[in-house]
Amino acid sequence: MIETRDLHHVYLEGTPMSAVALRGVSLTIRDGERVGLIGPTGSGKSTLVQTFNALIRPTRGTVFVDGVDIFAPKADRRRIRQQVALLFQYPEQQLFEETVARDVSFGPRNLGLPEEEVASRVDDALHAVGLDPGTFGSRSPFTLSGGEMRRVALAGVLAMAPRVLILDEPTAGLDPQGKAEFLRLIHHLHARGNLTVILITHSMDEVAQVAERVIVLNEGLVAMDGPTREVFARADDLERLHLGIPQTAQVLHRLRARGLPVRTDLLTLEEARDEILRVLGTA
Amino acid sequence: MAALDGITLTVARGEYVAIVGANGSGKSTLAKCLNALLVPTEGKVLVDGLDTRDPAAVWQVRQRVGMVFQNPDNQLVATVVEEDLAFGPENLGLPSVEIRQRVDEALRAVEMEEYRHHAPHLLSGGQKQRVAIAGILAMRPMCIVLDEATAMLDPLGRTEVLRTIDRLNRDEGVTIVHITHAMDEASLARRVVALGGGRVVLDGSPQEVFAQVEVLRTLGLGVPPVAALVRALDAAGVRLPGHPLTVDELGEALHRFAAARAP
Numbered sequence: 001m002i003e004t005r006d007l008h009h010v011y012l013e014g015t016p017m018s019a020v021a022l023r024g025v026s027l028t029i030r031d032g033e034r035v036g037l038i039g040p041t042g043s044g045k046s047t048l049v050q051t052f053n054a055l056i057r058p059t060r061g062t063v064f065v066d067g068v069d070i071f072a073p074k075a076d077r078r079r080i081r082q083q084v085a086l087l088f089q090y091p092e093q094q095l096f097e098e099t100v101a102r103d104v105s106f107g108p109r110n111l112g113l114p115e116e117e118v119a120s121r122v123d124d125a126l127h128a129v130g131l132d133p134g135t136f137g138s139r140s141p142f143t144l145s146g147g148e149m150r151r152v153a154l155a156g157v158l159a160m161a162p163r164v165l166i167l168d169e170p171t172a173g174l175d176p177q178g179k180a181e182f183l184r185l186i187h188h189l190h191a192r193g194n195l196t197v198i199l200i201t202h203s204m205d206e207v208a209q210v211a212e213r214v215i216v217l218n219e220g221l222v223a224m225d226g227p228t229r230e231v232f233a234r235a236d237d238l239e240r241l242h243l244g245i246p247q248t249a250q251v252l253h254r255l256r257a258r259g260l261p262v263r264t265d266l267l268t269l270e271e272a273r274d275e276i277l278r279v280l281g282t283a
Numbered sequence: 284m285a286a287l288d289g290i291t292l293t294v295a296r297g298e299y300v301a302i303v304g305a306n307g308s309g310k311s312t313l314a315k316c317l318n319a320l321l322v323p324t325e326g327k328v329l330v331d332g333l334d335t336r337d338p339a340a341v342w343q344v345r346q347r348v349g350m351v352f353q354n355p356d357n358q359l360v361a362t363v364v365e366e367d368l369a370f371g372p373e374n375l376g377l378p379s380v381e382i383r384q385r386v387d388e389a390l391r392a393v394e395m396e397e398y399r400h401h402a403p404h405l406l407s408g409g410q411k412q413r414v415a416i417a418g419i420l421a422m423r424p425m426c427i428v429l430d431e432a433t434a435m436l437d438p439l440g441r442t443e444v445l446r447t448i449d450r451l452n453r454d455e456g457v458t459i460v461h462i463t464h465a466m467d468e469a470s471l472a473r474r475v476v477a478l479g480g481g482r483v484v485l486d487g488s489p490q491e492v493f494a495q496v497e498v499l500r501t502l503g504l505g506v507p508p509v510a511a512l513v514r515a516l517d518a519a520g521v522r523l524p525g526h527p528l529t530v531d532e533l534g535e536a537l538h539r540f541a542a543a544r545a546p
Contacts, residue, residue, distance in 0.1 A: 041407050041437045146306045173353070173434055175305040175464050177503035202437045205508060242439035247467065247508035247530065254534035260541055269508070273515040280521060280541055 001066055002029040002052055002084070002164065002196075008060035009047050009220075021047040022058065023220035031163070034190055034197045036211030036228065038204070040242055043217040045200050049166045052198075053077075053084035082111060085162035089169045091153035092146065100126070100144075100152050101137035107160045125155040128189060130181075147178040151185070158189070164196040165189070171206065183209055208232065208246040208267040216241065233265040248272040255279075286312040287323065288481035296425060299452040299459040301469035301489075304478035305503030310462045313478070314430045317460065318348035331425060346375075349419030351432040355411030359403040364395065364414055367403055371422045382421075389417040392455065393447050409440025413447055420451070426458035427451070433468060445471060466493070466507040470528040477502055490526040509533050 009022040021044045029035055039045050050056040051063050054070045054077045062071045070080045088094070097103035101122050108118045126133040129151040136144075141152050150170070157165065167186065171179040183206060190197050199210050207214055207228065214231040216224035218241050224231050232238070232245045235253050245253070252264045252272055262279050266272050287309045294300055304310045315321040316328050319335040331347050333340040352358055361367035365386050372382045390396045393413040398406065403414055412432055419427055429448065433441045445468060451457040461472060469475050475492040477485035479502040485492045493499070493510045505511070513527055523540060527533040 040439060041409075169435075173431070173464075175308075175503055176466065176505040178306060179464075180505070202441075204438070242437070242442075244438050248512060250530045251509065251512060251533050254530055255537055258534060258538045260538065269512055269515055272512055273519060276516060276537065277519055277521065280537075280544065 001031055001064075003027075003064040004048075004051070004061065005064070006061040007048070007051060007058045007063065009044075009051070009056065009058045013059055021220055022051075024061070025217075025220070025222055026061075027215065027222060027225065029164075029196060029198065031196055032190075032194045034210055034212045035199065036207035036214045037198055037200045037217065038202070038207060038214060038243060039217035039223070042219075044220040045217050046168060048217065049086060049168065049198060049200065052164070052166065053081045053086055055081075055086070082107075082160045083162055084164040084166065085157045085160055086166045087154055087157050087168065087170060089172060091157075091170075092141075092149035095141040095149060095153060095156075098140060099138050100131070100141050101133065103141055103152060104155045104159050107156055111160070121159045121161065122155075125159040126152075128158055128192070129155045129185060131155065147174055147181065150174065150182070154185075163194070164198065166198040166200070168200045169202070170199070171201070171203070179206075186210055204232070204244055205246045208249075216243065229265045229267060232267060235264070252276075285481055287316070289326070290478075290481070290483055292476065292483060292486075294426070294458060294460060296458055297452070297456050299449070299473045300461070301472035301475045302460060302462045302478060303464070303466065303469050303475060303504055308478040308502070309481040310478055311430055312481075314350065314428050314460070314462050317426075317428050318350055319344045320350070346422050347424055348426045348428060349422060349424040351412060351415050351419065351427065351429045353431045353434050355408050355415060355435065356404070358415045359411060359418075362402055362404075363399075364401050364403055364406075365390070365399040367414060368418050368421045371418060375422070385421045385423070389420040392420050392451060393417045407440060408436045409443040412436065412440065412444050416444070416447060416451075420457075424457070426460060428460045428462070430462045431464065432461075433463065433465065441468070466505055467509070470507045470510075477504065479503075489528055493528060494526055 005026050007022050007025040011019045011021055025048060037045050047056060051058050057071055062069050065080055068075060095103050104122045104125055105118050108121045123133045131151055141149055171182050174182060186197060189195055201207060211228050214228050215222060232249050235245050238245055246267055248269055249267060252262050252266060255262050256264055260279055262275050266275055302310050316323055319341045322336050328335045330344045333344050335344050359367050360370055368386045368389050369382050372385050390399055393416050395413050403411060433444050448459050452459045463469055470489045475489050476483055477492060484502060485495055485498060493506045496506055499506055507528055509530055510528055513523055523536040527536045
């Protein structure tokens with residue numbers, strides 16, 4: 001469980017360049033949740049998630065992971081970073097080793113695990129992202145396609161056996177099929193174990209596909225927080241924040257505005273189709 | 284490795300073309316061939332009659348075809364917006380009155396006049412991309428090529444950039460080549476070209492191209508969400524005329540469908 005209490009963060013505080021990123025964020029993310037974190041550029045999303053594993057020390061307030069204050073002087077922040085893993089934007093740019101297997105093994109080896117354990121974690125992680133260790137393990141990461149490289153980067157994170165996986169725009173730059181595959185992979189990883197997933201994205205359609213709960217940040221504050229359906233039903237509020245809603249939900253809102261009595265709290269294509277058919281049948 | 288494998292394509296002056304394709308389909312290679320950042324190993328590219336293989340023509344080609352790239356932080360050079368815009372025209376050796384006039388016009392065209400004295404690195408992603416577009420406009424190009432220029436932007440930034448290129452095309456007659464992974468963005472163009480394996484696989488109006496669902500799927504592409512919904516409704520017996528592609532078009536079509544069936 002991750003809990004933040006009155007989190008404030010100011011970059012370069014006390015200088016003319018100071019910029020406020022967080023203005024008092026208090027929220028709780030429970031084990032196993034799938035959370036979509038959305039908000040306009042500069043709303044504080046990236047800053048917030050970097051406090052979750054102590055990459056950024058907030059200027060005020062603190063973060064508890066499983067009840068432990070991670071900014072307390074004696075907190076084991078190495079362990080926290082192993083448990084709460086962050087996959088940055090364009091993570092494939094951080095691949096550096098000569099082979100895929102060595103790259104994925106970098107993290108677990110740094111944990112000081114025995115070599116057999118490292119090897120088995122590398123195998124598991126590559127399997128988990130859909131790359132056969134026998135085929136890919138000995139290849140140079142730089143000979144792979146963009147989508148494969150990104151999966152290697154994810155495997156490197158998974159090899160740390162985290163309990164919380166934070167993904168910052170994980171599908172940016174992938175083509176539609178690559179995006180769909182990556183989102184399926186996230187679902188699969190979540191279903192496999194008690195993994196908490198926090199997804200930062202600008203795509204409302206991706207949020208609708210992955211998240212059961214949506215947290216909206218705006219100007220460093222939580223502007224909305226609730227079940228995905230309920231948040232996306234507040235189209236006007238989201239519009240005001242320039243965020244919008246998934247495209248299928250847009251169609252339903254549009255139809256309703258034109259006098260067709262459809263429900264607007266639906267997210268998937270199948271739900272929208274069935275609702276339109278229902279209303280047309282009775283129209 | 285062949286990135287492009289025999290592409291024959293003509294983009295006429297004033298067109299607004301979207302180029303779609305999976306990762307590795309050759310989109311970015313094609314884009315770079317359009318302004319001589321790459322020269323084809325076989326075949327040729329003519330820009331306004333200029334052959335990009337001719338070293339003497341390179342600067343004329345680049346003045347005619349400007350590129351906007353994905354990462355807004357990698358393409359701004361100055362510390363003040365208007366100086367960034369002046370960079371290109373200054374390099375052309377234009378008189379300062381002319382430079383000033385071009386900078387003013389370019390800022391107006393992307394609706395960034397009030398930011399002329401701002402520092403580019405403190406702008407939002409969408410604003411940075413509009414400054415990048417303005418920097419190209421100051422060169423008075425015939426054509427702007429956007430290589431996934433909206434991929435890193437938030438929804439507002441995307442809307443700003445898309446509105447800007449649509450307006451430049453409509454009002455100023457600037458040719459737009461928009462390379463994108465977002466099928467909903469591609470559906471805003473007047474023509475869509477789909478690449479696969481370094482070749483042109485589909486080429487037509489957005490309605491024609493996005494009706495080819497199976498072909499797009501084999502290319503690793505999808506259809507815009509609205510087109511997918513239209514297809515699902517079609518399979519369930521609700522046949523809507525005119526291949527709606529946008530939320531507005533679908534809303535309109537369903538409204539008419541419902542009205543026609545009402546007693």
